[in-house]
Amino acid sequence: MVLEKLLLLQFIAHLCLDYFFQTDKLAQQKNTIGFKSSFLYWHALACFALAWLFSLQVDFAFAAAIIAFTHFLLDGFKRYLNNSSYFGRYAYFIDQAIHLIIIALVVVLFHKWRGINPAVEISINFKYLLIITGYLVCLKPANIFIKEVFKATDVQVSSDNEMPNAGKVIGVLERILTLTFIIVSQYSAVGFLIAAKSILRYGNNETLKTEYVLIGTMLSFGIAVIAGIVINLF
Structure with a gap:
């Protein structure tokens, strides 16, 4: 070792x-x-x-x-x-x-x-350990990290029409998909995923909520992208 x-x-x-x-x-x-x-x-x-x-x-x-x-x-x-x-x-x-x-x-x-x-x-070689680590990071740790970023920067928005924890589940799924696409070098699929989420989530007139979701989305995709880049470096 x-x-x-x-x-x-x-x-x-x-x-x-x-x-x-x-x-x-x-x-x-x-x-x-x-x-x-x-x-x-x-x-x-x-x-x-x-x-x-x-x-x-x-x-x-x-x-x-x-x-x-x-x-x-x-x-x-x-x-x-x-x-x-x-x-x-x-x-x-x-x-x-x-x-x-x-x-x-x-x-x-x-x-x-x-x-x-x-x-x-x-x-198991080092790259496979990195892949396991990357997927672990994209689960609960990433959700907590994003929540703490919002807390540290005082970014808050109230919403009465969203399912509890739905954002966490969506975030985990998008990070896992993004990391998988990057590992297999399907970068166009990452762009498609971002575009699809943009169409579904940003088509409203609630400016504060839209900005809140945008920040969370950028952080979420950013974590997965960085993890994927680090893995591919090895």
């Missing part, structure tokens, strides 16, 4: 932990009461287990413990960041950036001092 593969596996472990293995309600509980949340301790334990498991080697246990402990501290203190008058709106981005920086540092230092000698060598 090479360093890049271990880094990517740890990133996948982080995606699973913070986006797929916790509900929005439990995440909100952590963000609200910090160290008083009983779920936070289970979250930290799951962080250790996933980091160790995805490393595919026994020697990574101490590194996994460091990742889990720092994750525990960051999530515990995040309540104060959320309550900050200036940094509160950017708490999500600051928190995620620090998590990823710590993971990268721990993995690089582990590679330098211990080397990478997995107990189980997976045959």
Whole structure:
């Protein structure tokens, strides 16, 4: 296993932990009461287990413990960041950036001092791991990222005639399709998808709502396009 593969596996472990293995309600509980949340301790334990498991080697246990402990501290203190008058709106981005920086540092230092000698060598190559990561990012993580961008920029619009969570489902589907088209080099299909959504969603006179949808659409397609470009680079 090479360093890049271990880094990517740890990133996948982080995606699973913070986006797929916790509900929005439990995440909100952590963000609200910090160290008083009983779920936070289970979250930290799951962080250790996933980091160790995805490393595919026994020697990574101490590194996994460091990742889990720092994750525990960051999530515990995040309540104060959320309550900050200036940094509160950017708490999500600051928190995620620090998590990823710590993971990268721990993995690089582990590679330098211990080397990478997995107990189980997976045959899947780096590009296929990137593809898996790209699809994972295009699911729940992208929805949360877009929501936090709206929150950070104070972009809001009220609507009384839309189905609950319909926008999230549409966003996931369009990102998966876009990423798939880019991976197979069908760029014209991406343009057709954007045009089709424009016809369906922008044919109204609600200017604020149209601009809101346009921002969300550009962010959604942008995430999928960037993921596709990164995958194709390899």
